[in-house]
Amino acid sequence: MLEVTTTRHNPGIDPSLHVWGWEIPLYLFVGGMVAGMMIFAGWAMLRTARGDDTRSFFSLQMPLLAFMLLNIGMLALLLDLSHPLYVWAVYITFQPASPMSWGSWVLLAVYGILLVSALVRLPESWPWLGSRVPGLQKASAYFTGSPGRMRWLGYLNIAFGIAVGIYTGILLNTMVARPLWNTAVLPLLFLVSGMSAAAAAMHLASRVFPGRPAPRSLVGGLLAAMTQPLGPQPPEKSTVNTLIRADVALLAVELVLIALLLLSLVTSNLSQIEAAKLLLAGKYGIVFWVGVIAVGIVVPIVLQALELTHRIPHTVVPAVLVLVGGFALRWVLVNAGQASEIVSTAARF
């Protein structure tokens, strides 16, 4: 028998660590989605540069939505800081050993890339602005008129999309005291989950705001620009199906990665075995099995497979479920991760 008592009860630390609330899971979710959107947008840009019909790609208009989503994520990050007036301290230094430092600088670059990428379609997707700022047309033509520039923008989107997608996982890896996070599967899992969330978000946007000519007004035009993934024309059926197929494949990979994550934990030391138990049972277990596995992955795979084989009509339900599951994954990993701790392996007698 071993009984441990302590006189310490520092808030947020005792009895178990809970320094990160809803803000960090929200940021991880939104950041992952932005990463996925950048990768899809980059892919579409490469195809555009090759001369494919740009009309059929959802993703070219996504950078503006990604930009807005990134703002939500950054706001969540700022709200999480307990010393927010000193946030500038991140940008007067570079700490090569700290993934959070890498991430801060990468996010700065991502803002730039997203804004430049948004220019590609901005004049026609937001006519109010396009007609008032003639420079926008020129800026747009600068990229649409040159396959070379388009290709470079595409590569940048893909490279920085991958960087944003994986750095959050590496960040959690560096938390030595949290056995649940000490697995190299995490960065890859966050990347794939972010991509499936991005595919779902694009699908959702195309269904909720079906293509119609963008409103000429200021606000309506902006909203349309952000949410109409294809601008004036409705999405082609083949494009929608490609997106659904991509989502099914990504969800399947995600399921394999989660299985690998659990395997790597249960085949490791006592601390990691205990960490796996946190995920598989108890209050986090319910969210994990119901929210992440059932609602977030298995049900959407089944529904989308049935949609693709024309057994049920297309709906937005799977897309919504994938987004719910994506957030549930971040929430459960951040919270169960904080609760996990190194178990003393000293002999007991």
Add this chain to the structure above:
Amino acid sequence: MARYGMVIDTTKCVGCMDCVVACQAENDVPVGYARDWITTTVRGEFPKLTMEIRTERCNHCENPPCVTCCPTGASHVNDLGLVKVKANRCIGCKACIASCPYGARYVHPKGYVDKCTFCDHRIRDGKDPACVSVCPTRCMYFGDLDDPRSTVAQLLRSRKWHVLLPEAGTRPRVFYLT
């Protein structure tokens, strides 16, 4: 350069918490928070019991995960080799708190992250840390681990000792004599 460490004789510690109070007074620790604390472990079944009382704090690890993860360099190793936090560089992201296996850090009510400093302001004056200086049983020792003539080095050579959570691989510098 000196490699400072602390040695605590658990056979002499009675858990009076004088060290805790001395630290709170010396370092103006906010009410309700603690930079050091007492942990008591009881092993065995009644009546065959053994008890170990320890005064615990930041271990000023030689491989400190809290310094690695800090995005601003606020959490750093100073010129004396001690792990410290620059309040005017800390953004309060709390990554260091999550990375510490010992729960040694907390968010100060003013927003920055705070922790034990080994009283480096006293060390520079040639004095012991406040906690060590007040211990009524004289169970705490502080000094240069690299100096073979120092009390801490001699104790570690002659007595059995353990550190907390060696599994974490952080190389703690607070040693417990048993």
